[in-house]
Amino acid sequence: MHGYLILVATSFLVIVNTAIISLLICIIALIKVMTPTLVLKRYPTALANQLMWVWATLNAGILRLFNRVEWDISGVDNLSKHGWYLMISNHRSWTDIVVLCCVFKDRIPMPKFFMKQQLLYIPLMGMACWALGMPFMKRYSREYLLRHPEKRGEDLRTTRRSCEQFKHTPTTVVNYVEGTRCTKQKLATSKAGYQHLLQPKSGGIAYTLAAMGEQFDSILDVTLAYPQNVENPFRDMLMGRMNRIVVDVTVRPIDEHVLGDYFNDKPYKRRFQHWLGDVWEEKDRLLEKHYQ
Template sequence: MLNFLPAPLLGVVSTLFLVLNVLLFGALILTFAVLKLILPFTAARRPLDRLLNAFGQAWVHANSLWISLAQRVRWQVEGLEKLNLRGWYLVASNHQSWVDIIVLQRSLRGRIPFLKFFLKKELIFVPIIGLVWWALDFPFMKRHTEAFLKKHPEKRGQDQETTRRACEKFSLVPTSVINFLEGTRFTRAKHDKQDAPYQYLLRPKAGGIALAINAMGERFQSLLDVTIFYPEGIPSFWDFLAGRVRQVVVLVNELPIPRDFVHGDYSGDPVFRARVQAWVHELWLEKDRKLAALRQQFALPQAA
């Protein structure tokens, strides 16, 4: 409806919609998060978590409304037919742009429970929205370099413990936990520096997904392997706001999680660690093949 506007003006209008949604739903979520702090016992926490997740879903729905109003995107989303809104899902996706988060929320809205992301600890300081993520129990991770860990060995395992505590909270109500296994957004420079064995993906990090599976026990009913593809090239967030993204492809593949992964010791058992890494590697090889096929389908250069 508003996509007739010039791109810069449309970007400003989309930004206003986005900010208004943050202010409105942020206020609601933070108000009830205070109650959760005051009443930290399970009998109160369970209904409050459900309410906060409902506000989160409403926030995603409101974002989808302004996207429909302001954007002219052709959505090709496949693999949603058998998903359950009351289930527990572990979601793994490739990561190319901040737009991926909007794409995932819009594509999976109403099909699975509210998505919870693993976030860098520094993002908690983003005005308003950082506190909202905290209130919704998004886990904030602090990555330490190997050099730092050698000087401060007591910090080793800190992220793992954060993951475990966060996932224990997720076990109270149906939740979807997403992990961008690459750990950062794909760029050709990062890919070349890694010398990754994939054409269109960075090397995946299996530790986070192993910990999430271990912490959630039998709760996760399956893995949702999501592949996001932008036929016109990887967009910036401003590109999306300004209406320059005209087509998005999202492929969802529901896969079983090996049951023995629930009880394995990723950090202490090298045989188990190798098994998880091999499983993730096979997922990434298949995802890379899908991206190559999509590039061929949309007549994009295979080496770009």
């Protein structure tokens, strides 16, 4: 019963924190809508980023209030709040978003998550994310493009327009390479051959790199693990049962392995997929080490 009381208290505080901050950011969004130029829009976006920092800081406080977490953080030295980063990460739980914001909020620019365009129309959250400058993606399937070839390249142009605002403001763009949360059920049906990861999807990173690859200072390859809360880390965190969180960061250069024309250069595309596969195999071995 004690754990469920903590669950109710934690959920209430997180919901109130999220609702209040989202409402304030939505007010800023209205100001941003009325701001005439892209340069001037930077100011309400910066204010919204500060509110996101407050949200992350309060969530970190709630996490500490109810959990006795042993943090194992490595590889975060020499990062800068004035840099541009592409962050790639494995995706285990909803906890990942809270952890990434808590760990990196004072080390690098506040993370921006690529979001599906449908989420833009969710009340409060959609407008808040727009005010924060998060890029909304409209992706077309292979089947759709076969029926509508005139749409080919439109999703890349949308990505470039979304990333245009990041050229003037230091930014961290986050990409969950697996495309979905890695659960025990999905692992059981996956044919990728990894013990702790799903098959990485190279298209999402390729779109981001094609839009602003040369602007990034480096790639932050983040490995997240919850060694003592493997089954349901999000529920355990809300119930005050989170014991240990591992955040392992490898800083990777922006070089010939990641820069190129992914959509028209087939040799580069194969080289990029091979590079990502090597990164994922290394990450899988690292996760095995943490879980052992």
